[in-house]
Amino acid sequence: MMNEPYNNPEPVPPASQLAVLPFVAAVDGFLRDKGDVPGLRITIHRTMSREGDGYLQQACAYLRGDGPDWRGKVGRTFPVTQGIIGAAFKNGRIWRTMRYKALKELRGDLRESMRKTGDNRNPEEVAVSYLAIPFLGPQDQVVLILYAECDKLNFFANDDRVRHVTAMSRGFCRLFDWLQKEPFPNLRNFPLQKGEPITREPTVYRKIQESLDSIEPPRFKEVPSFNYEAAAA
Numbered sequence: 627m628m629n630e631p632y633n634n635p636e637p638v639p640p641a642s643q644l645a646v647l648p649f650v651a652a653v654d655g656f657l658r659d660k661g662d663v664p665g666l667r668i669t670i671h672r673t674m675s676r677e678g679d680g681y682l683q684q685a686c687a688y689l690r691g692d693g694p695d696w697r698g699k700v701g702r703t704f705p706v707t708q709g710i711i712g713a714a715f716k717n718g719r720i721w722r723t724m725r726y727k728a729l730k731e732l733r734g735d736l737r738e739s740m741r742k743t744g745d746n747r748n749p750e751e752v753a754v755s756y757l758a759i760p761f762l763g764p765q766d767q768v769v770l771i772l773y774a775e776c777d778k779l780n781f782f783a784n785d786d787r788v789r790h791v792t793a794m795s796r797g798f799c800r801l802f803d804w805l806q807k808e809p810f811p812n813l814r815n816f817p818l819q820k821g822e823p824i825t826r827e828p829t830v831y832r833k834i835q836e837s838l839d840s841i842e843p844p845r846f847k848e849v850p851s852f853n854y855e856a857a858a859a
Contacts, residue, residue: 635701636676636683641813641854643686643700646670646770649798650689653772653791662691665753665777671711672770672852674703675821682706682715682771685852706823711771713830713837714758718768720792720838721758721830725783729754732779732834739831755781756835757788759795762845767820769852788841795844806848818851 650668657663667688674683681703687694706715714721726732737749745752753775761770772795774782782788806815 635699636674636703638672638683638685638701639853639855641856642672642852645802645852645854646686647689647694649794650686650772653774653794654689656790656794657774657787658691663776663778663781666691666774667695667776668772668774669699670770670772671704673706673715673768673818674851674853675819676703678819678821680706680821680823682708682711685770705826707825707828709829710756710758710831710835711773712828713835714760714771715768716828717837718760718762718766718843720760720788720841720843721756721835722782722788722838723755723757723780723831723834724836725780726834729779735833736831739833742833743827743829743831745829753777754779755783756831757782757791759788759792760843761795761799762843763850764847765850767850769846769849785838785840788838792841792844799844799846799849802852803846803848806846812857813854814857815849815851816853816855816857818853 650670654668667690669688670685671682672685674681684699684702687700706712710721732754733749740749755776755778757774759772760768763769
């Protein structure tokens with residue numbers, strides 16, 4: 627994800643991290659079913675507030691082919707306009723990298739998009755395929771966002787692949803809807819207060835990334851926010 631200016635992690639309860647990591651691992655396993663995917667890494671962000679301000683927060687480690695990457699990533703907060711996850715937050719739709727005929731063509735548009743958003747990284751070292759799937763709540767609010775990137779051209783331009791990951795996400799929503807009504811004795815989803823969203827200039831790569839309106843995003847019926855913690859018996 628580009629720029630990443632908010633390197634100020636806020637605590638994420640271990641129970642919340644453990645709640646999403648197995649799902650991220652399942653998505654990783656599905657995406658690698660036909661073989662290794664270069665540069666693939668996946669994580670989940672949640673909406674949260676701090677002192678009345680609303681942010682997107684990385685809720686678990688990046689999962690990569692060689693295991694989780696814990697290095698200062700978990701708990702980072704971002705403005706709600708950050709990259710492709712900010713675009714998914716804004717309109718509540720799935721976002722992904724468009725289909726390209728050739729990598730050279732994509733790299734050219736990527737270079738222009740990075741320049742426009744003030745991203746000073748080397749375009750040759752940036753992922754070429756991105757995916758952001760928002761999980762909506764009962765009032766259409768964004769609760770979670772699944773984020774994935776890789777170095778394989780057109781990997782997320784495949785509608786069937788995105789549709790399968792979205793179906794897995796719906797199963798995740800059904801499970802936690804059930805847990806919201808019938809929780810484990812010592813585990814609770816403590817409500818997160820809604821904050822005023824903190825915005826910056828949007829940094830989505832608009833020249834190469836698109837909103838996917840043909841696939842409905844997953845939706846919770848019972849879960850308004852995601853903040854699982856151990857509770858007293």
